[in-house]
Amino acid sequence: MKKAILYINQFFGQIGGEEMADHAPEIREGLVGPAMELQKQLGDEYQVTHTIICGDNFMGSRQEEAIKTILGFLEGKEFDIFFAGPAFRAGRYGSACGNICKAVKEKFNVPVITSMNEENPGVEMFKKDMYIFKGGASAASMRKDVAAMAKFAIKLMNGEELLSAEEEGYFGRGIRKQVYLNPPVNAADRVINMLLKKIRGEKFQSELPIPPSDLVPIAPAISPDELSKIKVAMVTSGGIVPVGNPDRIQSASATKWGKYDISELDDLVEGEYMTIHAGFDPAAANADPDVIVPLDALRAYEKEGKIGGVYKYFYATVGTGTTQAEAARMGREIAAELVADGVKAVILTST
């Protein structure tokens, strides 16, 4: 009998939604939520002995403490393999799964497996460190995603021959492994085949794919003197909008953004502005929207002369479940407006 332990967040741990995202880590004997499906998929030769539950915000904001506590829970427990998630497209959850898997692997030296959607930022952060299976966008694919993790876990534990990341269904870890082709084709033939395909305009796969580096050139610093003369613009993915949400920006998976005139305001106040972001408890931001769009602080710097002013609009959208492609498009659209109006400095707040 092999033993497994699963990590899940407060939502899948059936503790609660965003209002419980600060839930401290806990460990329970037996199966909670997705652990039941995992047990079913692993079969009789495995026992999922414990489920660990931790709020996404707790792991996000008090990461060291969370990891230390969870590693403490695991101390002295027998387990052969560790799972986390699936996290689907939930960014904080993906990041949490990655962090805990990495820590467990380092401390206990057991295989760790998780699952995330390709749009989950956790993939880029952790794919080099662990097996992250390519999961669906939402909990609708729970069964499928759990099955993929379980199937691979069994293969791994049985010492069966493992295929490439692509074939197994996880994100490549950037590890090069020597493989023998069956039937064998020597390198000269392979390269000529590739070249012929290239000439014919057909698709071909390099044997040494190099992931593109995705950093943008660093924009130059603004001198303090210049800063004291120019207007600083604010952009947020925290969903702050005038009450009533005039542009009907979606609360999740947003495809729209809005701009709101703040030229006459010194402060964003309750009842006039609010957040429509569905990815966190809105109570604090609704009570004081400046916690996300810090207009009052910027006005203070304007009075002191540190900045020339605050740009007349702030820009807002919602960054939860939003695909990177949509976020990039909205970013480009906002950038185009700012450039057209000569804005040189931006503070972007994200939640």
Add this chain to the structure above:
Amino acid sequence: MTKEIEKAGITIVQMANLIPVAKTVGSNRMVPTISIPYPLGDPSSPKEVQFKLRYHRVGVALDALTTDIKEQTVFKVKI
């Protein structure tokens, strides 16, 4: 979004709670915030304390805009 705005040549600083995520998606200038639901002011503390924290961290962000950097940089905050 940060990246696209920077690509347009605008100097930008991202204030975020999940700094590793900001780093992964390619922000160059970053300032940490205190949480996801209330990045710049803990509602359990008095209004003045919240403003003090917000004023400080926004100040760090403004200084970040005036700082020459050679690589992705997380700017340190004191409160």
